[in-house]
Amino acid sequence: MRFKYDKAKSGKLRKDPRREIGFDEVKEIWTHYHYVDCRSDDPEQFRAIGWVKGILYTVIYEVREDKEGEYYHLVTLWKSTKQEEKLYEQNS
Secondary structure (H helix, E strand, O other): OOEEOOHHHHHHHHHOOOOOOOHHHHHHHHHOOOEEEEEEEOOEEEEEEEEEOOEEEEEEEEEEEEOOEEEEEEEEEEEOOHHHHHHHHHOO
């Protein structure tokens, strides 16, 4: 699985006290169980909810393609809301 993202944005997210991690760390979500649903259709974006460093996070991503094949373009992330925590628990 390949990931791409804006490195400058990742640094800003890491410094934001409401997030405290960047895109490098949030890739951990895909290493174990996570919940995924479609967030929007235009552009088609997905929401993944899963654990990173013992905290439940939500990440928005798009599935894109380049000459090497499919990859996940990470758009943004945040600590999961109470509603997202319940959604994760109901589907795990």
